[in-house]
Amino acid sequence: MNLEDIKPDVVHDVVGTFCPVPIAETSKVMKSMKIGEVLELIADDPGVVEDIPAWCNATGQEFLGMYQEDGEYHLFVKKVKEL
């Protein structure tokens, strides 16, 4: 899947926060989402590059990919099961 083609259902900006806050936020937001919906997380903590895929791996959510732009990371996560 091409990242440009993804239309996120929810965009959440956590720029300025650092681990573990981005994960806590992701967890909170995704709880309120429906299965099949996609979250775009925007963060500037470079650690999210490892944390979010690891969190997806642990919780069974689908990590779709990410790109970096102007020092910010855009990460896409699809909710595939309840949290």
Add this chain to the structure above:
Amino acid sequence: MNKRAVALLSGGLDSSLAVRLLKDQGVEIKALYFYTGFCITEHKRRLGLKKENGQQYVNPAIRAAAQLQIPIEVVDISQEYFNVILHPKYGYGKNVNPCVDCRILMLKKAKDIMEREGYSFVITGEVLGQRPMSQTREKLKLIEREAGLEGYVVRPLSAKLLPMTVPEKLGWIDREKLLSIKGRSRSRQMELAKKYGLEYEQPAGGCCYLTDENYAIKFKESLAVDGLITREDLVLFSVGRHLRLPSKTKLIVARNEGEAKFLMTLKHRYDYAYRKDGKGTFVLIKGDMPEEEYQLVADIVSRYSKREPCYVILSIKGEQREIWAQPIDNASLDSFKIYTKKGAMR
């Protein structure tokens, strides 16, 4: 149905092993990681610090959960934790670590999640006698009772040395397969880690920096002098050198680029000073500083900016001043340090 539990997972060796032991008994486990606002990983990343090998510091709990293949929920308790750290019912440990109150708060939260989501008990990696403040037999009992979880906290690493819990009595888990580890030595845990192929963070001690002595000194000094501590102060205690001027104004001097960058993000709310040509430190000024201390601050900036005479910019209430400064001498500087070189409080 009853073989479902929530586990307090810091990502350290003990909590990882505790989870592994019960996972092997077929317990379905969800990990909980509590964000208190005093997380070492967060602190290091905020300052842009990296490991010696150039890699990012990774949150150990997230990594452990991925490794153990269990879901993890990061629970933000930083708001409530702020009250706990200022007014701990059971006091502080050696530094400003309110470990007993902290455990009670975490277990209460775990209980809420357990009940709401249909889990039956709580797992922790506590080891009897490992930590003098919170892991004595008496304290473990107290913590459990205060959290309303009597009999429902399973501590697999020390279980055989502790009273039988409800999940053991009812046969949900097998007590015989649990362990009898005690004390501060971690050799048994390391053996087990090797056996299970578990990777873990070294050194131990979890992700909390309230047990840090330098942090505690700044905390206690501020409480004594300012009589008030804000949430922002709790972050600032972990950054920079702290100096207290005769007027009680506090200076926070960046020790490296990461700290300078972080302190600069607070420029809009505080007065500050820096070497004009940029070849030096950045100093945040907290408090209403009288004019007679302007020169002193400039001299301190000069001392921490390559110890060279230089022009210093002071930004006071939005107004910029340029001051010629000479590095302050060590004896004067020492008198402003919040603790002496021996570490004793002033």
